[in-house]
Amino acid sequence: IIRTEKLTKVYDSGYRTVALQQVDLQIPKGSLSCIMGPSGHGKSTLLHLIGGLDRPSSGKVFLDDVELTAVTADRLTEIRARKLGFVFQFFNLLPVLTALENVQVAMMLAGISKREQEERAAELLKLVGLEDKLRARPNQLSGGQRQRVAIARALANDPEILLMDEPSGNLDSRSEAELLEQIGKVNAQGKTVVIVTHSEKVAEMAQQIIYIRDGQLVLGKEIKEQ
Amino acid sequence: IIRTEKLTKVYDSGYRTVALQQVDLQIPKGSLSCIMGPSGHGKSTLLHLIGGLDRPSSGKVFLDDVELTAVTADRLTEIRARKLGFVFQFFNLLPVLTALENVQVAMMLAGISKREQEERAAELLKLVGLEDKLRARPNQLSGGQRQRVAIARALANDPEILLMDEPSGNLDSRSEAELLEQIGKVNAQGKTVVIVTHSEKVAEMAQQIIYIRDGQLVLGKEIKEQ
Numbered sequence: 170i171i172r173t174e175k176l177t178k179v180y181d182s183g184y185r186t187v188a189l190q191q192v193d194l195q196i197p198k199g200s201l202s203c204i205m206g207p208s209g210h211g212k213s214t215l216l217h218l219i220g221g222l223d224r225p226s227s228g229k230v231f232l233d234d235v236e237l238t239a240v241t242a243d244r245l246t247e248i249r250a251r252k253l254g255f256v257f258q259f260f261n262l263l264p265v266l267t268a269l270e271n272v273q274v275a276m277m278l279a280g281i282s283k284r285e286q287e288e289r290a291a292e293l294l295k296l297v298g299l300e301d302k303l304r305a306r307p308n309q310l311s312g313g314q315r316q317r318v319a320i321a322r323a324l325a326n327d328p329e330i331l332l333m334d335e336p337s338g339n340l341d342s343r344s345e346a347e348l349l350e351q352i353g354k355v356n357a358q359g360k361t362v363v364i365v366t367h368s369e370k371v372a373e374m375a376q377q378i379i380y381i382r383d384g385q386l387v388l389g390k391e392i393k394e395q
Numbered sequence: 396i397i398r399t400e401k402l403t404k405v406y407d408s409g410y411r412t413v414a415l416q417q418v419d420l421q422i423p424k425g426s427l428s429c430i431m432g433p434s435g436h437g438k439s440t441l442l443h444l445i446g447g448l449d450r451p452s453s454g455k456v457f458l459d460d461v462e463l464t465a466v467t468a469d470r471l472t473e474i475r476a477r478k479l480g481f482v483f484q485f486f487n488l489l490p491v492l493t494a495l496e497n498v499q500v501a502m503m504l505a506g507i508s509k510r511e512q513e514e515r516a517a518e519l520l521k522l523v524g525l526e527d528k529l530r531a532r533p534n535q536l537s538g539g540q541r542q543r544v545a546i547a548r549a550l551a552n553d554p555e556i557l558l559m560d561e562p563s564g565n566l567d568s569r570s571e572a573e574l575l576e577q578i579g580k581v582n583a584q585g586k587t588v589v590i591v592t593h594s595e596k597v598a599e600m601a602q603q604i605i606y607i608r609d610g611q612l613v614l615g616k617e618i619k620e621q
């Protein structure tokens with residue numbers, strides 16, 4: 170279970186922007202939630218705070234009763250490595266590594282043998298349709314292929330919680346359907362999934378829609394008016 | 396009008412991939428075309444070759460009867476600066492420049508005064524809903540905001556031909572609808588528009604759908620079978 174209390178993020182690097190204000194939400198264990206809302210209104214910011222990749226200006230984030238906003242940086246790194254898989258909106262692949270190596274990197278802290286890492290990475294890349302591209306580097310891959318490497322990497326350490334920022338933004342409808350099938354399986358195994366998305370197809374799978382406008386949580390009935 | 400003859404692109408940097416083979420197509424002046432097809436099958440490659448941003452392995456590209464594949468690099472740069480606006484799949488914004496400056500850069504070769512550049516850039520950014528972000532740098536912008544800066548930049552030199560690689564991949568449905576409205580207006584002014592897209596909404600506006608699978612042009616009736 171993921172929980173936030175009065176989560177607030179203000180950027181002030183010469184340009185003051187209130188990206189998130191007073192967000193209170195609950196994500197039950199094993200659920201599939203979608204974060205939706207207009208461009209620039211705080212969705213990626215929220216996902217990064219939930220995943221402990223960034224610190225809020227004020228407010229708290231709880232992951233399985235551990236207050237992420239109160240632990241040390243080392244403890245945070247260890248929790249993320251063990252429990253979280255993150256797909257970034259722009260992938261953040263390492264340009265000098267191959268697709269296979271990019272996926273293996275996510276398994277480094279988990280005590281898996283190098284041989285087993287390679288096998289598992291190859292398996293995951295096959296799952297997302299990239300078996301012919303194992304040794305390709307990101308600049309030799311199409312936009313959607315890079316996105317799929319990022320997805321494979323997020324699944325690599327078999328995380329309890331999968332956080333995905335617009336995972337099908339660069340995928341055609343068939344690749345998106347295949348991805349949704351994979352996500353459905355992962356969720357059926359009991360994993361908690363949170364997806365930022367603009368896609369109606371992805372939203373159809375959600376048990377909960379978290380709607381963010383102007384950095385604030387918008388409740389059910391207000392969405393219909395927009 | 397844009398025309399290609401037996402357009403072929405093979406990548407061979409240690410990983411041989413036939414990205415495009417023998418593509419023959421025609422894009423009438425003032426039309427709106429969409430390039431669609433599965434992820435990794437050659438759409439971005441095709442758009443880059445049409446826009447003279449890359450050279451084919453064999454075959455020809457004609458832009459208004461000028462053979463892009465035969466002219467000098469300087470002439471190609473001049474044609475692109477005068478006639479083309481390009482939106483990249485991953486934007487290619489300059490990280491050290493603000494949103495305003497990124498849009499102004501596209502006007503540098505067109506002999507427009509600096510003052511006029513600033514006014515026009517501000518106008519275009521306002522058009523895509525970014526009037527509050529003129530002095531923000533790309534790393535201070537959300538994914539969809541960066542995409543919109545890239546779109547404003549492509550419109551900056553008032554190009555005859557607008558080439559866009561998945562321009563709404565990071566936009567919510569409302570921002571996408573606003574973008575489509577803008578594209579409709581640009582097309583109504585007589586500009587030729589070619590859009591790589593996975594979006595059905597964008598495809599609905601097209602007079603021609605160019606379907607690419609496995610690097611080859613797929614004709615109308617074959618699409619329905621997939």
Ligand SMILES: Nc1ncnc2c1ncn2[C@@H]1O[C@H](COP(=O)(O)OP(=O)(O)OP(=O)(O)O)[C@@H](O)[C@H]1O
Pocket residue numbers: 308309310311312313314339340341406407408410412413414432433434435436437438439440441484
């Ligand atoms: N520099 C390169 N070296 C080797 N192969 C490459 C290179 N660039 C692209 N490719 C390959 O060319 C093929 C076509 O890529 P392209 O980017 O045109 O696909 P796309 O249709 O735009 O895909 P997407 O919808 O995912 O963006 C892919 O298989 C890709 O791996």
Ligand SMILES: Nc1ncnc2c1ncn2[C@@H]1O[C@H](COP(=O)(O)OP(=O)(O)OP(=O)(O)O)[C@@H](O)[C@H]1O
Pocket residue numbers: 180181182184186187188206207208209210211212213214215258534535536537538539540565566567
């Ligand atoms: N480092 C930063 N400095 C200043 N402002 C920032 C910074 N990062 C993000 N912002 C601002 O915070 C707001 C929310 O950004 P965020 O990336 O969360 O939006 P988003 O909902 O994910 O948008 P999109 O759908 O376009 O990806 C935006 O107005 C953005 O300009």
Ligand SMILES: [Mg+2]
Pocket residue numbers: 212213214258334537538539
């Ligand atoms: Mg975002």
Ligand SMILES: [Mg+2]
Pocket residue numbers: 311312313438439440484560
């Ligand atoms: Mg592409």
